[in-house]
Amino acid sequence: MREFGYLRAPDVSGALALHGADDGTRFLAGGTNLVDLMKAGVERPERLVDLAELPLDRIEETAGGGLRIGATVSNSDLAAHPEVRRRYPALTQAVLAGASGQLRNMATVGGNLLQRTRCAYFTDLARPCNKRTPGSGCAALRGEHRNHAILGASEHCVAVHPSDMGVALTAFDAVVAYETLDGPGEVPLADFYLPVGDTPHAETALPAGALITAVTLPPAPVAARSRYRKVRERASYAFAIGSLAAALDVRDGRVHDVRLAFGAVASRPWRARAAERALTGGPATAEAYAAAADAELAAAEPLPDNGYKVTLMRNLVVAVLTELAEEAGR
Amino acid sequence: MAPAPTATHSVVTLTVNGEKHTLPVDHRTTLLDVLRERLDLTGTKKGCDQGQCGACTVLVDGRRAVSCLQLAVAAEGREITTIEGVAEGDRLHPVQQAFLDLDGFQCGYCTPGQICSALAVLDEHAAGWPSAATDDVRPEAGVPPLTPEEIRERMSGNLCRCGAYVSIVRAVERAAAADRDASAADAPGGGDDIPADASKEAVA
Incomplete structure (x- = not known):
């Protein structure tokens, strides 16, 4: 690991000033992804600005009746919050489906959104990766890509965003x-x-040196x-191969309101607006759910080894919406 | 404009098992390496060193964390508890005793992390935290009892290459039952006349 400077920010303006929109500086929150990438040599910051003392660890009501989640709220505290569990249960389920109890205690909401892909080529310095080294190529296209994107990818990068939390946040x-x-x-x-x-290396719309302070849910x-619901290769503590955040309001047998977001199928949590x-x-029938999933997945461009995700996502949509409708009918 | 260079080493004071240690650290040093290499607290184990196996689990401000992804310099001001700080003198903690009594290990390498994690699982459950194994996460649904399914999910961040999982789950179950009986005995009007199953229903 490269040597680095370490600074503790006293507050938001102090953090911004210490960062100074400098290329070699990274904000440190939970560190569960950043420190790991620093060990791997993928991230080589000259200095870290620690956000631990910032007053961004609260979940508050908004004037409009939503929730404002501070950027340094831990995944654990977000998942356990009574109002999150009551108003957005899929968000609690998504957070609890990710990582382990240890990592959820350390990881934060802002960090979760900024975590990097777990594509193995991204962390393998011996292989090309356009996300890590722009212009070097994409080893996944003709390599191991069983768990890569089927939606919104390009010939330059087919990596997926690994967040569970982000899928539920996107749905809401x-x-x-x-x-x-x-x-x-x-x-x-x-x-x-x-x-x-x-430009797969340019991941977010955040301006240089910006600090996420909160995520607001209307x-x-x-x-x-x-x-x-998260599908993975073992029962717990693994990244998704496909996941779905869904909300459904059925009235008189018809869909009054519905939210759908897919995880592990694209470079970002995928809101299924189609x-x-x-x-x-x-x-509100299984046929209609399947047709709706097909409408969304018509844009899918699977690679040779990940076509199963199209069927998987279709089945997830039908299964979860059917369960939600049955629950409402009880 | 690039900021001025900053020091790559700092003197930090870490509180481990109630004892303060002041030492210079290279910022690259993890809490795990400080515990093992500098403070001679080798109970905490290095497995994967990537946050994937849980062997290095310690408690930071009472919450479980993987010490391999925790920079030592960032742990200043936190209360750290390692496996060496779990027992009271020669009296093992009930979770430790349960692991011994029920053979919750084989080679023992993952055990300090398993035990630190199990301690936190009991606290998290007592605080009413749901898990991915919890059917209904709404607060009105209450806290599910620590069934084997709940324990397996909550302990999934601790891998055991020997595969002692069956006994580990039993040990955590035993410790949870002891915990529950102890709090039933402490509760006003509670105590011996409450059968274990009834108290399980009460929290379900």
């Missing part, structure tokens, strides 16, 4: 708030991750009946 229209030396800003999570195109009555449009106002 979360907005990312940040601060820069030039003032505050915000961006919907749906627009937070940049299209892959030929009120969403439909989210009270929601579910996150599927939502196909369902809204129509019958």
Whole structure:
């Protein structure tokens, strides 16, 4: 690991000043991804600005009836919060489906959104990777890509975003708030991750040196009946091969409101808006769920070894929406 | 404009098992390496060194964490508890005793991490935290009892290459039952007349 300087920020403005939008500086929160990448030599910062003392570890009601989740709230505290469990149960389920109890205690909400892909080529310094070394190529295209993207990828990168939390946040229209030396800003999570195109190394819409301060969830009555289901290669403590955050409000047998977001299929949590449009106002039946999934997955471009994800996501949509509708009928 | 260079070493004071240690550290040093190499607390084990196996689990401010991904310099001001700080003198903690009584290990390498993790699992459960094995996470649904399924999920961050999982789950179950009986005895009006199964229902 490269030697680095370490600074503790007293508050948000102090953190921004210490960072100074400098290329070689990284903010340190839980460190569960950053420190690991530093050990691997993928991240080689000259200095870290530790955010541990920032007052961003609270979950508060917003004036509009939503929740404002501070950027340094731990995954554990987010998942355990009574109002998150009551109003957005799929968010609690998504967070609890990720990592382990130890890592959830350390990891933070802001860090979760900024974590890097777990594509094995990204951390293998001996192999090309356009995300790590722009212009070097993509080893996954003709290599191991069973768990890579089927939606929104490009010939330059087919890596998936590993977050579970982000999938539920995307389904519920979360907005990312940040601060820069030039003032505050915000961006919907749906627009937070940049299209892959030929710049897979440029991942987010955050300005240089920006610090995420909070993630805001607007009120969403439909989210009270929601579910996150994660499919993985073992029962626990593994990244998804496909996941779904879904919320459903059925009235008189018809879909009044629905939210769907896919995980582990793209470079970002994938809001399935085509599927939502196909369902809204129509019958709440398994046939309709399948047709809606097909509408979303029509854009899928699977690689030779990950075509199973198309079927997997279709089946997930049908299964989870069916369960949610049955629950509502009880 | 690049900021001025900053020092790559610092003198830090770490509180480990209630004792303060002041020492210079290279910022690259993890808490795990300080515990083992500098403080001679070799109970905490280095397995994968990538946050994937849980062998290095310690408690930081009472919460379990993997010490291999915790920079030592960032642990200043935190209360750290390692396996060496779990027993009270010669009296083993009930979780340690349960691992011994029920053979919750084979080679023992992962055991300090398993025990530190199990201690936190009991606290997290007592605090009402749901898990990925919890059917209904809404607060109105209450806390599910620590069933083997719940224990397996909550302990999934601790790998055991010997595969002693069956006994590990039993040991945590035993420790959870002891914990529950102890708190039932402490509760006003509670105590011996509450059968274990009834108290399980009460929290379910």
